[in-house]
Amino acid sequence: MFFRVLLPQNERLFVHGIIFPNPKNGSRRDPRGYWAQLWGIMQANRMFFGIVVLPTLIVALYYGLVASDQYESSADFIVRRSETTSGGADVGQLLGFNFGASQTSSDAYMVQEYLLSHDAVARLQTEDNLTAVFRRDGTDWISRLWWAHPAPERLLEYYRKQVNIEQDSTTGIVHLTVHTFRPDDSYRLGSQLLKMGEEQINAINDRTYKDNVASSERELATASKQLADVQARLTNYRRGQSDVDPETTGRTQLSMVTTLTASLVQARAHLQAMSGAISHSSPQYQAVARQVAALEAQVAGQNAKISGPDHSVATRLSDYEELVIQREQIAKVYAATAVRLEQAKAEAKRKQLYLIRVVQPNMPVKSQFPKRIATVFTVFAALFFAYAIGWLLWAGVKEHSL
DSSP states (O other), rough: OOSSOOOOOTEEETTEEEEEOOOOOOOOHHHHHHHHHHHHHHHTTHHIIIIIIIHHHHHHHHIIIIIIOBEEEEEEOOOOOOOOOOOOOHHHHHHOOOOHHHHHHHHHHHHHHHSSHHHHHHHHHHHHHHHTTTTTTTOOTSSSSSSSSSHHHHHHHHHHHHHEEEEOTTTTOOOEEEEEESHHHHHHHHHHHHHHHHHHHHHHHHHHHHHHHHHHOOOOOHHHHHHHHHHHHHHHHHHTTSSHHHHHHHHHHHHHHHHHHHHHHHHHHHHHHHHHHHHHHHHHHHHHHHHHHHHHHHHHHHHHHOOOOOOOOOHHHHHHHHHHHHHHHHHHHHHHHHHHHHHHHHHHHHTEEEEEEOOOOOOSSOBBOOHHHHHHHHHOOOOOOOOHHHHHHHHHHHHHOO
């Protein structure tokens, strides 16, 4: 339909693109006639041969004779968080939504973006000489990396053609494939990429842990320093006053004053009773009077120690209690900060990421790329359908122009 076949008149009948042998023709055939027939076919269908046959033939010759073998090493991994949800199913799970998988997918995308980034290419170039891997001796010049010293952008572009990372949105499993021209290069590059992914996850965990815990650690350090300062001031105060526990000393002083006051009241009552019965000049009366005077002097002296203007128990106890109150307040702040720090550490641990290797990189044995037959057939089919569509359009335009 789309091309014509011209044969000598005595050897064919041509009806609308269908070839019928001439029944009158015998079995005699001239070998030189085949080339003439072939040339006639090519001349009559030069557009078809130029657009479909010749490009397909060039592609077939390249993939059949020139294209270098490429070896694929593949690996599967998944990125998970250490935190777990409760055993009961939530509303989202009952409705069929898997929010956990979405979070896992976003975590895996971080690793995927890193492994396909210029940072990963720069590290591979430094550690594994990535340019040499893509320019092995014996590799055809079309498949290989063209530049011996490529710009970072060109190397990244070629690297992304040879390394493919895809993620299953349902399971969250990431599939990594590496294509190079040697089996050991593919295996080594795949293993190195998995190692780099694990190191990137560890770096993210460290950074997240420090960000979450650093603030609490600073608060705890401040509270600890304040607590140590007030404790040192309290110790210096005790040494300066030569009193380990001014509060106990104050209670002892008050108890002594209470006892002396009770004795003074009793002695005064006894002296008052004696004043109506005996003479004030009697030895008994004078003894009780001296006792009352002595008790009054003792009570006055103890009261002066307790509430006097200078170095009294009240003054020392006030300073001591102020330091004790400060210590108790700072101790409460320290305890609360320590609890927050432990909570921050636990939260950071629950949010840690882990790269789990589901399938280890394999050492390829047989080359599976390029897909020579499939590629040639795809090129032929694409060109053939393109030619057919063009021919139909041209035929339609020609028909309408008549």
